[in-house]
Amino acid sequence: MGKTESNINEKELVGNLKSENDNKRVSAFSILINRYSEKLYWHIRHMVLIHEDADDLLQNTFIKAWSNIDKFRGDSQLSTWLYRIATNETLTFLAHKQLTTVSLDSTEGSVAELLESDTHFCGDHADAMLHEAISTLPKKQRLIFCMRYFDEMQYSAISEITDTSVGALKASYHIAAKKIEEYLTEND
Amino acid sequence: MNSMNFEERKIKETFNVPDGYFKELHDSIMQQLPREKRQPIIRSIFSKKIVRLSYAAAITTLIVVGSALYYQSKWRNDYLNEEIIDDIYAYSPIDDYTFYCYLADIE
Numbered sequence: 001m002g003k004t005e006s007n008i009n010e011k012e013l014v015g016n017l018k019s020e021n022d023n024k025r026v027s028a029f030s031i032l033i034n035r036y037s038e039k040l041y042w043h044i045r046h047m048v049l050i051h052e053d054a055d056d057l058l059q060n061t062f063i064k065a066w067s068n069i070d071k072f073r074g075d076s077q078l079s080t081w082l083y084r085i086a087t088n089e090t091l092t093f094l095a096h097k098q099l100t101t102v103s104l105d106s107t108e109g110s111v112a113e114l115l116e117s118d119t120h121f122c123g124d125h126a127d128a129m130l131h132e133a134i135s136t137l138p139k140k141q142r143l144i145f146c147m148r149y150f151d152e153m154q155y156s157a158i159s160e161i162t163d164t165s166v167g168a169l170k171a172s173y174h175i176a177a178k179k180i181e182e183y184l185t186e187n188d
Numbered sequence: 189m190n191s192m193n194f195e196e197r198k199i200k201e202t203f204n205v206p207d208g209y210f211k212e213l214h215d216s217i218m219q220q221l222p223r224e225k226r227q228p229i230i231r232s233i234f235s236k237k238i239v240r241l242s243y244a245a246a247i248t249t250l251i252v253v254g255s256a257l258y259y260q261s262k263w264r265n266d267y268l269n270e271e272i273i274d275d276i277y278a279y280s281p282i283d284d285y286t287f288y289c290y291l292a293d294i295e
Contacts, residue, residue, distance in 0.1 A: 022223070029221065033214050041210075045203055055213070062217045123202030130194055131202070184194065 010078055017069045029066060036079060037062070039151075040086045046146040047090045049111070049131060051120040057093055061086040076160060083161045087143060094139050111135045133183035137176050144169055145176040 008016075008031060016028035040061060045054040064085050072081050112128035115121045121128070134142055144162065147153045148169075155166045162169070 026218070026221070030214070030218060033217055037210055037213055037217075041205070041213075042201075042203075049203075051203070051205060055209075058213065059217055059220065063220060063222075066221050120204050120206070121202060122204050123200075127202040180194065 014072065014074060014078060017072075029062075032065070032078070032082075033062060036082050039079075040082060043083065043147070043151055044086055044090050046150045047143060048093065049115060049135070050118070053093065057086070057089045061089050064089070080157070080160050087161060091139055091143065098139075129184060129187060130180070133180040133187075134176075136183060137179060141172050141176045141179075144172045145180075148173050 008028075013028055013031060016024045017032065019025050019028070037058065041054060041058050044057045044061075045051065048054050048057065061082065065082055068085075072078070111132040112125065115123070115128040115131055116125065123131075134145060137145060140162075144158060144164075147158045147161070148155070155169050158164075158169055159166050164172075
């Protein structure tokens with residue numbers, strides 16, 4: 001009897017993903033999507049805020065993972081590798097968006113207003129203001145803040161994904177929290 | 189939100205997704221996967237490891253062969269020199285002192 005989705009361990013999953021048997025590969029990838037899609041979705045969504053953007057980036061993440069699975073050497077966990085791809089995709093998207101959007105304030109209204117009119121946002125005004133404050137942070141700082149605050153990840157895990165020392169991450173989170181606090185005070 | 193307590197505030201999810209999103213996402217990604225025929229991995233004989241080993245083997249061979257040739261040649265020179273000197277000494281019509289001067293390069 002074949003192993004079910006829930007009890008196949010990571011080593012076996014990676015082995016199947018790299019298999020020359022197409023059926024094995026496809027079935028292993030299906031397990032991979034079921035196992036990690038939600039976590040990766042929320043990781044991306046907290047950074048980009050809009051569902052449609054998060055959806056596109058998540059699909060790109062999985063397609064890249066499929067095409068590059070042979071490059072996964074097993075030095076890190078599969079989840080860390082996927083988070084790295086998702087993070088790179090997201091940061092590239094944000095950098096591109098920053099270049100193509102002159103200013104959110106002048107063209108589309110504030111981030112808080114944008115969120116409050118979004119059907120996929122269920123928070124209140126205070127939540128929208130928090131996201132607006134977070135969106136003012138530099139990209140890397142925003143990434144670290146979101147991974148810690150929303151995804152509740154350990155610094156050691158964030159360190160592996162972002163290739164940054166734990167000390168630097170703690171400092172970055174502290175600075176980000178301070179900036180958010182100041183932003184919320186000013187815009188209270 | 190009180191600006192001072194956002195960190196203490198219980199984190200709640202403020203976003204949602206369309207109904208059945210994750211199921212549809214799974215199917216959508218599976219349909220998009222490029223299904224090109226996977227080629228078996230062929231390891232080139234010129235892989236880095238093999239090239240490095242070949243270099244090491246070539247250098248070792250050079251050192252061994254070079255040393256062997258050097259010592260063989262040295263031994264032969266020493267042997268021949270002694271042989272020639274013995275012949276000269278035995279058959280030449282010169283006395284010991286002249287022969288000493290010849291070897292010591294004395295005028």
